[in-house]
Amino acid sequence: MTKTTIRLAAASVLALSAAGASADVNLRLSSWVPAQHALQTTGFEPWLASIEEASGGSITSTIFPAQQLGSALDHYDMARDGIADITYVNPGYQPGRFPIIALGEQPFHVADAAEGSAAFDRWYREYAAQEMPDIHFCMAFLHDPGxxxxxxxxxxxxxxxxxxxxxxxxxxxxxxxxxxxxxxxxxxxxxxxxxxxxxxxxxxxxxxxxxxxxxxxxxxxxxxxxxYATTFVLAMNQSTYDSMTSEEQAVMNDHCTSEWAGRLASGWAEQEASGxxxxxxxxxxxxxxxxxxxxxxxxxxxxxxxxxxxxxxxxxxHDAEAIYDRFTDAMSAADALVQQ
CATH class of the missing domain: 3.40.190.170 (Bacterial extracellular solute-binding protein, family 7)
Known part of the structure; x- marks a missing residue:
């Protein structure tokens, strides 16, 4: 490479930085379930493929399953600290740290994971920023009742x-x-x-x-x-999100929705029910x-x-009664609440 080429390449990088653009992104998604798990095959993989397609190929991804990057207990902090760009978090692995979302764990409340996950995500979005301020919240969902x-x-x-x-x-x-x-x-x-x-x-x-x-x-x-059911969150490293172009952020926003929460959970729920x-x-x-x-x-x-x-x-x-009423209203509207 000639000095002129190097200078031109450097100038291009500086121009992109000045415009707020970023180089192509490869998202590292860390999960603690095995690669053959239905959540990966019917959830993570189609979700990430849709992100890549919607971004025109500027956002690609690599999945690290089976605790390759760290223990399941640490996945929230792994997103916070940038060990991974997106992590699969079970908030219930850290008792008392996330009290609001723990409502989804209550016995005899969740009857459906697919429609229930979309409703659950819509409910929790009101509280995610205050309860999980260290990460960029993507979505919340549930597993099929256990x-x-x-x-x-x-x-x-x-x-x-x-x-x-x-x-x-x-x-x-x-x-x-x-x-x-x-x-x-x-x-x-x-x-x-x-x-x-x-x-x-x-x-x-x-x-x-x-x-x-x-x-x-x-x-x-x-x-x-x-x-019972268990609550889950896809948590994104805030710096990773902030470093994206506005177009890339828009793609992520379109894929961090209540609709996608339901889609992510539905294939897994079907597989779990077969057990x-x-x-x-x-x-x-x-x-x-x-x-x-x-x-x-x-x-x-x-x-x-x-x-x-x-x-x-x-x-x-927090106003526990109001939070509980909003939860039961949301789940009931989705026909995903166990009859009380």
């Missing part, structure tokens, strides 16, 4: 007393403690090992993830009820559908968790 999967049969809340269970989020951890069980908080990819070595006797999980993570060889008993059919078809597994009395016992036993959530959110200076 339940209890155990090595020994559990029928009633009292059966959990003395057991050790891996919870799916902070609210499930509180539920277990409320019911006399101990909780072992580990990321989803590490759940099978914990159960296999006897450090836990079950877990709360969506249905097909039991098979995807190989836990079906350990947990043979399942409660057939929509016990129930696998359990029903496998003679080595027992799926128990609670009776009306048993279901009433579960609802009564877990009711204090909502009051705890309201107290925690109120102590943080």
């Amino acid at each position: 339940t209890l999967h155990t090595v020994e049969q559990v029928l009633l809340p009292s059966d959990l007393e003395g057991m050790t269970i891996r919870p799916g989020n902070a609210t499930m951890g509180r539920m277990l403690n409320l019911l006399g069980a101990a909780s072992v908080q580990v990321p989803a990819p590490e759940a099978r090992e914990v159960i296999a070595r006897g450090a836990a006797e079950g877990l709360t999980f969506p249905w097909d993830s039991v098979w995807l993570f190989g836990i079906d060889s350990e947990t043979k008993y399942h409660l057939d009820m929509d016990l 129930r059919e696998k359990a029903l078809a496998d003679e080595s597994h027992t799926v128990h559908q609670p009776t009306e009395d048993e279901l009433a016992a579960w609802r009564e036993a877990t009711a204090p968790l909502l009051e705890e959530w309201k107290a925690e959110v109120s102590e943080a200076g």
Whole structure:
């Protein structure tokens, strides 16, 4: 390369910088689920492909699955610190840090993940900036309702007393403690090992993830009820977003929407629901559908968790009742709220 060419290239870079433009962007998306997980194959990959197409190829991406860039517990801070450009965050892995979004974890509230995720995202956008100021919020969504999967049969809340269970989020951890069980908080990819070595006797999980993570060889008993959901966020590094051109930012804005939250969750929800059919078809597994009395016992036993959530959110200076009413209104309008 001649000195003249070098000077021209440098001048072009300076001109682009002066105009507020950036070089092409390659987004590093960090996830802690395996590459074959439905969230990646039916969610992340189509989403990122749409971003690349809409940007005319100026925004490309690389997915780093299975905790390659860091632990599932650290993904919010990884987006904040720029370890990745976009991260897949489970806010419930850090109890008490994000109290408002934790409402989505409450037992017997979420009935549908696809339509529910779009409604959930619309609701949470009002609070995201104040609760997650360290990152550029992209979207929030939910997984298909999960339940209890155990090595020994559990029928009633009292059966959990003395057991050790891996919870799916902070609210499930509180539920277990409320019911006399101990909780072992580990990321989803590490759940099978914990159960296999006897450090836990079950877990709360969506249905097909039991098979995807190989836990079906350990947990043979399942409660057939929509016990809970887990909240998730796609968090973007603020500096990455700020460094984009206005055109690129517009593409990201068009892909960080409630509609996309529903689309991201829908394929995964369909896959998770199929796990129930696998359990029903496998003679080595027992799926128990609670009776009306048993279901009433579960609802009564877990009711204090909502009051705890309201107290925690109120102590943080928010109007818990108003937040709860907006949540139930949004989920009900989407026909995604469990009948209360």
